[in-house]
Amino acid sequence: MNLAYRDVRHNLFRFLLTCLGLSLLMAVVLAMIGIYNGLVADALNIVKAPQADLWVVEAGTQGPFAEASKIPGSTRDAVARLHGVAEAGSITYQTVEADHAGDTLRLYVIGFEPGRPGGPQTIARGRGITQTHFELVADRKTGLSIGDRIRLGRDSFAVVGLVEDVMNSAGDPAAFIALSDAQTLQSQLAPPAQRVQTARGAGLLESTDTVAAVIARIEPTADPQDVAQTVRQWKHLGALTQAQQEQILIGSVVDRAKRQIGLFLGILLTVSAVVIALIIYTMTMEKLKQIATLKLIGAPDRTIIGLIVQQSLALGMIGWSFGLILILLIKDYFPRRVVLEPVNAAALAGIIVVVCIAASGLGVRAALKVDPATAIGG
Amino acid sequence: MDPLREPLVEIAGVSKHFGAGATRVDALRNIDLTVRQGEVVALLGPSGSGKTTLLNVIGCIIAPTEGRVTLDGELVFNDHWLRGDLRRLRLDKIGFIFQFHNLLPFLNARDNVALVLTLAGEPAAVAQARAAELLDYLEVGHRAAAMPALLSGGEAQRVAIARALANRPRIILADEPTAALDSKRAGIVMDLMRKLAAEHDACIVAVTHDEKIYDRFDRLFHLRDGILESQKEKET
Numbered sequence: 001m002n003l004a005y006r007d008v009r010h011n012l013f014r015f016l017l018t019c020l021g022l023s024l025l026m027a028v029v030l031a032m033i034g035i036y037n038g039l040v041a042d043a044l045n046i047v048k049a050p051q052a053d054l055w056v057v058e059a060g061t062q063g064p065f066a067e068a069s070k071i072p073g074s075t076r077d078a079v080a081r082l083h084g085v086a087e088a089g090s091i092t093y094q095t096v097e098a099d100h101a102g103d104t105l106r107l108y109v110i111g112f113e114p115g116r117p118g119g120p121q122t123i124a125r126g127r128g129i130t131q132t133h134f135e136l137v138a139d140r141k142t143g144l145s146i147g148d149r150i151r152l153g154r155d156s157f158a159v160v161g162l163v164e165d166v167m168n169s170a171g172d173p174a175a176f177i178a179l180s181d182a183q184t185l186q187s188q189l190a191p192p193a194q195r196v197q198t199a200r201g202a203g204l205l206e207s208t209d210t211v212a213a214v215i216a217r218i219e220p221t222a223d224p225q226d227v228a229q230t231v232r233q234w235k236h237l238g239a240l241t242q243a244q245q246e247q248i249l250i251g252s253v254v255d256r257a258k259r260q261i262g263l264f265l266g267i268l269l270t271v272s273a274v275v276i277a278l279i280i281y282t283m284t285m286e287k288l289k290q291i292a293t294l295k296l297i298g299a300p301d302r303t304i305i306g307l308i309v310q311q312s313l314a315l316g317m318i319g320w321s322f323g324l325i326l327i328l329l330i331k332d333y334f335p336r337r338v339v340l341e342p343v344n345a346a347a348l349a350g351i352i353v354v355v356c357i358a359a360s361g362l363g364v365r366a367a368l369k370v371d372p373a374t375a376i377g378g
Numbered sequence: 379m380d381p382l383r384e385p386l387v388e389i390a391g392v393s394k395h396f397g398a399g400a401t402r403v404d405a406l407r408n409i410d411l412t413v414r415q416g417e418v419v420a421l422l423g424p425s426g427s428g429k430t431t432l433l434n435v436i437g438c439i440i441a442p443t444e445g446r447v448t449l450d451g452e453l454v455f456n457d458h459w460l461r462g463d464l465r466r467l468r469l470d471k472i473g474f475i476f477q478f479h480n481l482l483p484f485l486n487a488r489d490n491v492a493l494v495l496t497l498a499g500e501p502a503a504v505a506q507a508r509a510a511e512l513l514d515y516l517e518v519g520h521r522a523a524a525m526p527a528l529l530s531g532g533e534a535q536r537v538a539i540a541r542a543l544a545n546r547p548r549i550i551l552a553d554e555p556t557a558a559l560d561s562k563r564a565g566i567v568m569d570l571m572r573k574l575a576a577e578h579d580a581c582i583v584a585v586t587h588d589e590k591i592y593d594r595f596d597r598l599f600h601l602r603d604g605i606l607e608s609q610k611e612k613e614t
Contacts, residue, residue, distance in 0.1 A: 001489060001496050003482075010484035010525075293480040296439065297541070298469025299497050300462070373439045375480055376430060376553045 003303065004310035007287075018279055019318040025275060026323025029268050029348060034331060034338030036261040041339045043169035043254045046108070047245050050091065050118045052215035053224045055240045056231050062240070064093050064212035065169070066248050071237060073183075073209035076113075082230055084222025089116030090211040092182045095172055100150050105142055108172040109152065111182020117215050120176050126161035133181055137161040139173035153188040155181065169253050171336045183208055269351065276352075277359035280312045284363030291367050292375035304367050309360045316356035320349055383414040385448075386548050386581045387436055392445030394431055394604075405431040406442070407604045415548075418572050418582040420592065423601035429585045430553070432601070436583060437472055437551050438464040450548045469498055473542030473580075475571075477554035479534040481526040487537045488513060488522040494544040512540040516570065532563045539567070543574060550575065552584035561590045568594040 008015045047065065055064075056071070056079050063069025073090055080088040092111035097104055112118030114129050120137050126146040129135045136157040138144045148159045157177060166174040177185070187208045218224050228239035240248070250258075284291075291304055324345055331338040394406040406428045413419050421429040434440045435447060441455045448454070450471050454464065481490045488509045495505035513519045516536040518529075526534060535555065542550055555571070556564035568591045575582045584595070592598060598610045 001485075001493060001502065003484075006489070007484040289480070290482055293476075293482065295465070296437070296468065296474055297494055297497070298465050300465060303497065371439075373430075373434050375476065376433065376437075376439075376474075 002310070003307045004314065007307065008311060008314060015315070016318075019315060019322060022272075022275065022279070022315060022319030023322030023326060025268075025272050026319050026348070026352070027326040029265065029272060030323055030327040030340060030345070031331070031334070031338060032261060032265045032268060033344045033348065034327065034340045035334070035336055036258065036265065037339035037341065037344065038337035039169065039254050039257055039261065040250065041165075042167050042171060042337055043249045044246055045166055046168050046174065047242075047249055049121060049166055049174075050089075050112075050215050051121060051217070052117055052245075053218040053242055054085075054216040054227055054231070055242070055245050056088075056214040056216065057212075057238050057240065059232075059234075059236050059238045061238060062248050062252070063238075064091070065245070066252050069212050070210050071212075071214065073211050075211070075237065076116075076214045078234075079214045079216050079231065082216075082227060084219050084227045086217045086219045087117055088214055088216040089113045089118040090179055090214050091118040092179065092186065092212045093168075094182070094186055095168075095170075096152055096175075096185065098150055098152050100144065100148070103143075105144075105150070106172045107138070107142060107152075107175040108168040108170075109182060109185065110174055110176050111179040111185075111211075112176060113179045117217055120161070120163045120166065122163065123161045124164045126159075128161055129176065129178055130160075132178060134158060135160045135178070137163060137176040139163050139166045139175070141167065141173040142175065152177070152181075153185045155184070157181070165337065167337070169249065169257075179211070183210070186210075269355075272352075273355040273359060276312070276316060276355055277362055279315065280308065280356075280359050280363045281366065283311060284308055284366055288366070288370050289375065292370045292372050295370065295372035296375045301368060305364050308363045308367055309357060312356040312360040312363070313353065316352040317349070320352050383416060384451075385412050385414050386450050387411070387413040387583060388446070388448040389432075389436070390446045390448075392432075392435060392442045392447060394428075394435060394440065394442050404604050406435070409445070409604075409606050411599060411606065411609075413549075413581045413583055415579050415581060416576050417596045418575055418594065419584070419597045419599060420595040421583065421585045421599050421601060422587075422592075423607075426603075427601040428604040429601055431604075433551055433553060433583065433585050436549070437474065438468050469494070470545060471548050473545065473547035473550040475535075475538050475542045475550065475552040475555045475584075477557045479526070479538040479558075481529075481534060481537060481541070483526050486523050486525050487518065487529065487533075490526065490537060491540045491544050494541055498545050508544065509540070512543060513537065516540050531558050532567070535559060535563075535567055536570075539571065539574070543578065546578060548578075548580050550580055550582045552582060552586075554586055554588070555584055556586065556588050556591055564588060564591055565594070 057063040057069040058071050061067040061069045076088050076090045079085060090113055094109050096107050096109045134155055134157050136159050138159055140162050144159045146159055149156050218227055224241045228241055231237050231239035294304060389409050389411040392406055392409045395402055395404045397403055421432060423429050435442050438454060491509035491512055492505035495508055510522060513522050518533050518536045521529060521533050556567055571582055600607045
């Protein structure tokens with residue numbers, strides 16, 4: 001005869017209501033874990049997307065994500081000729097705001113050379129860029145559809161393809177365009193500002209053929225570190241391997257946000273532990289007379305401990321399950337990507353089990369201190 | 379009192395005090411008392427006279443400060459008795475009947491009775507069958523599936539008696555067993571308890587203030603300020 005189950009069944013509505021409250025707390029904890037993962041995944045996605053082995057950037061910078069980097073467009077040819085380099089492509093990154101369907105869209109515009117590294121790896125719908133100008137492949141989160149037209153700078157671009165989950169560390173969805181279009185977009189200013197600059201004679205000597213970085217894929221037999229060392233011999237260029245680039249992103253770009261969310265997650269878990277402990281303690285205190293009766297009729301301590309711990313674990317696990325279901329149902333409605341891995345849910349389940357057992361301690365202590373004599377008398 | 383009958387409760391020179399120094403309270407002072415098989419006895423006295431303390435000592439809930447307590451031939455509260463042993467003794471040899479029934483609200487009538495048997499290690503099927511048999515015997519078998527909140531006072535007390543008898547205890551301790559019942563039902567319950575004590579070769583020790591049922595007891599023990607003042611045998 002399972003007393004914990006019978007007691008829960010007797011007070012089912014109240015128990016489920018408590019579970020529901022706890023599940024909302026669990027959903028928030030899981031959401032925070034998902035947002036944390038999403039932040040890291042987004043940051044890494046953008047750097048992993050080109051499937052590069054080597055990033056050639058401006059010397060003395062940690063570009064193009066952590067710092068601004070500007071190198072001549074001709075760098076690509078020089079890098080492509082290096083021993084060990086299989087292929088290379090120029091790339092630019094810029095954040096642009098554009099109007100579309102009455103809304104302002106914030107886009108992370110990636111300029112790449114079609115047919116060279118740097119473009120979208122997988123097209124979810126439509127096709128890649130085939131024309132030299134004015135075609136665009138956008139992330140689904142932009143809300144753009146194939147066939148839509150959007151004005152970037154002074155030019156209108158046609159959406160020809162859609163990709164998924166490509167965005168920068170700030171959560172801005174990506175839009176791929178041809179490198180030449182991206183370079184034009186970079187040099188375009190609002191017409192009045194352009195006129196002022198021209199009148200001043202500024203920018204006349206400045207080349208517009210600049211890129212943020214050149215990415216290179218290395219032959220399987222070559223060592224990226226050796227190629228990077230060769231590139232660094234050109235004093236105006238720096239080189240980062242893919243691993244270094246990822247490390248820079250995690251270590252600097254998302255580090256503060258990561259720690260902030262991590263701290264908040266810690267606070268949430270502490271609050272959850274306190275809430276579970278209070279619920280279990282209150283449930284136990286309400287049953288003191290029944291526990292005294294059980295002791296008086298000869299129930300061993302393990303029966304009483306089992307009653308409390310089993311209810312505590314049931315509360316935690318049902319709360320966790322409801323919370324997980326809830327977050328899986330609503331995670332796609334979050335403005336930032338929520339990435340929940342099975343290992344995260346399993347780790348939280350493990351933490352909840354530990355918290356429930358620890359939280360039962362207060363209730364168990366109170367129950368074991370109950371004098372069976374309190375069952376006698378009114 | 380028939381001296382040939384087996385003594386089930388033997389209290390010899392039992393004293394119990396709480397606190398020390400100026401705050402010391404002598405709850406029981408040098409109590410001698412014997413209850414034999416088949417006997418139904420009452421502990422009487424005003425509030426604070428030590429009735430409940432004596433019931434707790436007999437029920438192995440609190441240990442006496444001095445004196446010897448022998449239950450069904452076993453000398454308890456010796457140094458070798460552990461808390462778990464006393465719990466087991468309560469489970470095997472003592473049945474409790476409470477003033478407010480103290481049925482577990484989340485178990486139905488049959489499961490309340492069967493629980494005691496399950497705790498004693500009986501298989502679930504045996505426990506359920508014995509519980510059903512006891513409830514039938516106490517004429518509440520038709521309410522076996524009812525939750526305690528849906529039972530009348532008389533029905534609940536019968537279920538509580540069934541629970542107290544489930545393990546065939548030799549000693550039944552009752553705390554104000556008829557306080558929540560009207561005089562007619564109180565008489566029925568007392569008659570039933572007497573009958574069951576006789577059938578089970580058990581004894582019953584009850585604390586009561588209910589004068590209407592004094593004639594249902596074989597002996598009445600009067601306590602005052604922790605002292606056993608007098609005992610009165612039933613006139614036959």
